Amino acid sequence: MKLNWQNTRVLLLLSVVLIWSLPGHAIAAALRIVGSSTDLIAIAKEIGKDRVSVYSPFPGSQEPELWVEEVFPSWIVKASRADMYIRIGLFADVWAEALIADARNPRIDPGAPGYVDASAGVGVLEVPSGSVSRSLGEIHIQGNPHYLLDPFNAKTVADNILRGLVAISPQDAAFFEANAADFKRRIDEAVPQWLDMAAPLRGMKLAAYHKTWSYFFNRFGLDVVGYVEPKPGIEPSPQDIRSLTAAMVRAKADLIIHAPVYNPKLPQAVARQVSEQLGSPVKVLKLPAHVGGVREVKNYFDLFPYVIGALIKAVK
Known part of the structure; x- marks a missing residue:
């Protein structure tokens, strides 16, 4: 039988289908x-x-x-x-x-x-030491x-x-x-x-909402002076707010950071009080703590340049 191009093409396609249908040739699922x-x-x-x-x-x-x-x-x-x-x-x-x-x-x-x-x-x-209670x-x-x-x-x-x-x-x-x-x-x-990018931030004093950033501070050399949430998961009391305000004023810390999940209302209230006492603006900055926390952070390698860049921009 004389084969034309169409017949040859059909035979090739059938051969491919047959080969991939044999055991050992299945396409592995992810x-x-x-x-x-x-x-x-x-x-x-x-x-x-x-x-x-x-x-x-x-x-x-x-x-x-x-x-x-x-x-x-x-x-x-x-x-x-x-x-x-x-x-x-x-x-x-x-x-x-x-x-x-x-x-x-x-x-x-x-x-x-x-x-x-x-x-x-x-x-x-x-890691907590001693007795742990609610x-x-x-x-x-x-x-x-x-x-x-x-x-x-x-x-x-x-x-x-x-x-x-x-x-x-x-x-x-x-x-x-x-x-x-x-x-x-x-x-x-x-x-x-x-680390080179974050060099201007080394020794910078700031406050945070929650102990989200301890590893970041430790690696990049920032100094946290206090937390809006002094005990994890517990709303701060008026005394807690006064203590944080005093700590920020003493350290002349003019930035409070928080992850997107936390309501900025309390940090903003603290920032206003500190600003009044320092006589200069105090900023509140939302920072992503995870991949996908903001649109720009699409993978793990995006996270650190974004956070460092946002911090540098905030203190300029």
Whole structure:
């Protein structure tokens, strides 16, 4: 039979379909990863690339540690289909325990290969000592969970996620390992640049709403003189406001920062009082604490230049 171009084209297409329908030639589905924060899934995407799909219940403008409500059915559906769940740990995402239990997915149960505690091995700040009681507020008994606001901690988190990915998909180990190594290399290259960028801020005195920024302050050398919320999760009393105002006046601190999730009303009230006593303006600045907290912060490497740049602009 004489073959023309159309016949040849049809035969080629049928051959391709036949080859890809054979065992061992199926197109692998992306691994489904759910994480308690946008930062965690952003790092997972850096390592997994197109071999993973990622989801977090919260946008970057919210704060997972503040969630105390029941988990939503849509979250449960995602977790029930997940190959991996990445937790913040340090009791910051206690709601995730209910989510994982309700999902009834053995792949992500604690102890399973698809269960990852991203905080493992992180040098944790502000671990409470002595007796801990409710009078201290909603204190984190295992320490401050905002560890990804120190970019060097992202390397530890990447290693934890890498171990999980290799455990659930060993055939992709070389791919994941290369991507994790590249991610950590880029962190090592970026941090000195960010430190140089933040040099004008070193020693700067400021106040914050919540202890969101301890790791950032520690890495970049800023000095917090007090908090609008002196006890986590507890509204400040009039005496607390007076104490913070006095501390800011003594230090001549003229900036209060807060994450998007917090209402600026109290910081603005404090700023007015401090401004009256200093005789100069005191600014209140909203800063993203997570990937996606503002439109411009699309990935983990966007977060630090944005925050540093916003701080520098605020103090000019």
